[in-house]
Amino acid sequence: xxxxxxxxxxxxxxxxxxxxxxxxxxxxxxxxxxxxxxxxxxxxxxxxxxxxxxxxxxxxxxxxxxxxxxxxxxxxxxxxxxxxxxxxxxxxxxxxxxxxxxxxxxxxxxxxxxxxxxxxxxxxxxxxxxxxxxxxxxxxxxxxxxxxxxxxxxxxxxxxxxxxxxxxxxxxxxxxxxxxxxxxxxxxxxxxxxxxxxxxxxxxxxxxxxxxxxxxxxxxxxxxxxxxxxxxxxxxxxxxxxxxxxxxxxxxxxxxxxxxxxxxxxxxxxxxxxxxxxxxxxxxxxxxxxxxxxxxxxxxxxxxxxxxxxxxxxxxxxxxxxxxxxxxxxxxxxxxxxxxxxxxxxxxxxxxxxxxxxxxxxxxxxxxxxxxxxxxxxxxxx
Numbered sequence: 001x002x003x004x005x006x007x008x009x010x011x012x013x014x015x016x017x018x019x020x021x022x023x024x025x026x027x028x029x030x031x032x033x034x035x036x037x038x039x040x041x042x043x044x045x046x047x048x049x050x051x052x053x054x055x056x057x058x059x060x061x062x063x064x065x066x067x068x069x070x071x072x073x074x075x076x077x078x079x080x081x082x083x084x085x086x087x088x089x090x091x092x093x094x095x096x097x098x099x100x101x102x103x104x105x106x107x108x109x110x111x112x113x114x115x116x117x118x119x120x121x122x123x124x125x126x127x128x129x130x131x132x133x134x135x136x137x138x139x140x141x142x143x144x145x146x147x148x149x150x151x152x153x154x155x156x157x158x159x160x161x162x163x164x165x166x167x168x169x170x171x172x173x174x175x176x177x178x179x180x181x182x183x184x185x186x187x188x189x190x191x192x193x194x195x196x197x198x199x200x201x202x203x204x205x206x207x208x209x210x211x212x213x214x215x216x217x218x219x220x221x222x223x224x225x226x227x228x229x230x231x232x233x234x235x236x237x238x239x240x241x242x243x244x245x246x247x248x249x250x251x252x253x254x255x256x257x258x259x260x261x262x263x264x265x266x267x268x269x270x271x272x273x274x275x276x277x278x279x280x281x282x283x284x285x286x287x288x289x290x291x292x293x294x295x296x297x298x299x300x301x302x303x304x305x306x307x308x309x310x311x312x313x314x315x316x317x318x319x320x321x322x323x324x325x326x327x328x329x330x331x332x333x334x335x336x337x338x339x340x341x342x343x344x345x346x347x348x349x350x351x352x353x354x355x356x357x358x359x360x361x362x363x364x365x366x367x368x369x370x371x372x373x374x375x376x377x378x379x380x381x382x
Contacts, residue, residue: 010141013195020198021138025098026082028136033079033101037072044068060118067115071108078104099147102133106151110158117162123172123179126155130183137187138194144187152180225299227277228284236298240308240359243296247310248353255317255350257307258366259287259324262343262378264303275335279342282333290324306366314350321346321381329379343379345370 047065078101085094109129116122130148139147155176163169223235231239240256247254261283268276280303287297287305296308307324309317325344332339347370351357357365373382 007142013199016202017195017198021194022095022098024194025137026086026094029082029098029101030079030086032136033075033082036105037075037079040068040072040075044072060115063115064112067108067112071105074104074108075101098137099143102137102147105129106133106147107154110151110155113155114158114162117159117172121163121165121168121172123155123159123176126176127179130179131186134183134186135190138191139187141188141191144184144191148180148184148187152177155180228280228299230284230287230305231296231298233298233300236296236300236306236308237359239296243308243310244351244357244359244362248356251353252311253313253350253352254362255309255312255314255348256362256366257309257317257321257324258347258349258363258370259305259307259344260370260374261303262345262374264342267340267342271335271338271340275333275338275340278335279333279340282331283328283342283344286327286331287324290320290327312350314348317348317350318381321348325379325381345373345378346381347371347373348381 044065047061047068050061051065078097081097082101085097106129109125113123113126116125130151133147134144156173159172159176160169163172223231225232244254261279264276264279267279280299283305284297284299287307291297291307291309294310298306298308300306309320312320325346328342328344332341334340347366347368349362349365349369351362369382373380376382
């Protein structure tokens with residue numbers, strides 16, 4: 001039961017890790033394969049002087065030379081393909097490339113160990129390969145068990161062909177088994193560490209993404225009006241102060257429009273506050289579709305809105321205000337099965353760079369103009 005649960009947990013972790021192990025393994029293959037190829041080329045060069053010594057049998061040297069050259073060639077080839085596939089880590093061939101690299105390298109090392117048995121009981125190459133493979137390549141525990149099991153069986157049989165001393169053969173087979181077991185244990189520990197770190201990084205990334213989303217939402221709530229999506233009063237004043245400062249530096253005119261829906265209380269009293277909210281939302285949409293991308297629209301509170309028009313004279317602003325007033329009058333709000341019509345009164349105030357009027361002064365002037373629009377019968381621009 002414990003083994004089944006462990007295997008299921010490993011499978012779950014493997015699916016959650018995704019292709020991160022392939023990315024890491026590809027990077028390591030691109031680094032290790034050229035290094036291994038260079039080491040084997042040096043080993044092959046070191047064997048050359050003894051090949052032509054007539055007083056000794058050089059057969060084992062020729063065999064080792066062939067093995068070193070084969071290892072250098074194979075590792076160089078795998079390094080080339082790993083570089084070509086560095087952006088295709090999701091492809092199945094990439095995963096098979098990594099396994100083929102480990103299997104081919106291990107197979108050549110086993111051949112070297114078998115050749116060594118002719119002249120020496122040395123199995124250092126196999127021991128190092130077991131350790132390096134466990135450290136360098138991330139493998140799932142079942143896959144690494146298959147790899148180390150098969151490699152040990154091949155090692156067990158290969159050295160039996162060349163080692164003639166029973167005591168030394170038994171010792172090497174026992175040491176080889178220990179090396180394979182230790183390599184597999186290292187591989188399992190590193191895989192567990194890799195999956196734990198990877199999953200923690202994924203959780204951290206997800207938590208960070210959620211935090212950023214909440215931060216953006218919080219920023220939006222603090223800067224925008226929750227009902228209409230327009231700038232709230234504080235944000236609008238802040239942006240307007242910046243625009244006035246810029247306009248004074250560049251010598252351009254600035255105009256603001258102060259809007260107030262006529263008899264809005266009647267809407268709430270007749271159809272209820274949800275209907276009033278629908279009207280406010282509809283007006284906000286109409287304002288957004290009527291102004292330029294450089295203009296700013298905000299809600300001051302209740303049924304009162306405000307628009308900032310940079311680089312706009314009072315004459316041009318009055319034309320835009322009439323356009324807005326006409327559109328609001330001609331576009332009723334659909335609420336349930338009811339069509340709710342409303343009108344708006346607009347007060348206009350502007351300033352030039354030479355006048356250098358403050359926002360408070362502009363706002364007071366627009367408010368006085370709005371009062372006149374109300375006094376003169378509403379649904380008009382003053």
